[in-house]
Amino acid sequence: AQKITQTQPGMFVQEKEAVTLDCTYDTSDQSYGLFWYKQPSSGEMIFLIYQGSYDEQNATEGRYSLNFQKARKSANLVISASQLGDSAMYFCAMREGRSNSGYALNFGKGTSLLVTP
């Protein structure tokens, strides 16, 4: 079963506008972490933002913020004031708290974002 679901395979946004990339997750753990990564066309994986399951406030990092709705099991990424350089694949990922795990991240299928002038 999919642990992380990203329902938007592709998104367009105009420069300087805000965009929301959706992510829903499935876990029975009480303790878990949610992460967003950016993958530009060059291929590297860049960490953007983290949200813990016990964090009461939504995480923010510069132009990135995470809209965390625990009851709905969603962790949407909001990018404000989009820039052309934001064009990339965006992956949502989750780390669960199983004690016998290596605390690996489980990734969604990604959303391709294109920022247009």
Add this chain to the structure above:
Amino acid sequence: EPEVTQTPSHQVTQMGQEVILRCVPISNHLYFYWYRQILGQKVEFLVSFYNNEISEKSEIFDDQFSVERPDGSNFTLKIRSTKLEDSAMYFCASRAGTAPYNSPLHFGNGTRLTVT
């Protein structure tokens, strides 16, 4: 800023050959990972490594795969007999050992493996 380095950036090999992908994780990190990404698809977990042993592996990580930390700095992934379907980008990642939930994985730039 310290980074994870992977070599080579691109490896071409013939089906049935053995390949070794190399990684130097960030020096004070304790957990190490290999992921792969088939072109246009999601990033898939292969294996995690801690305290000189595998702590978790996925169904993809079968007997053809092995990992090793031969010295204090390198972390390698070996594919014993490559298949066409092993063609993918392979990412090494590492993370600090504290606070398992909020420490992000730091990824290398990947090795693109092409099996012909």
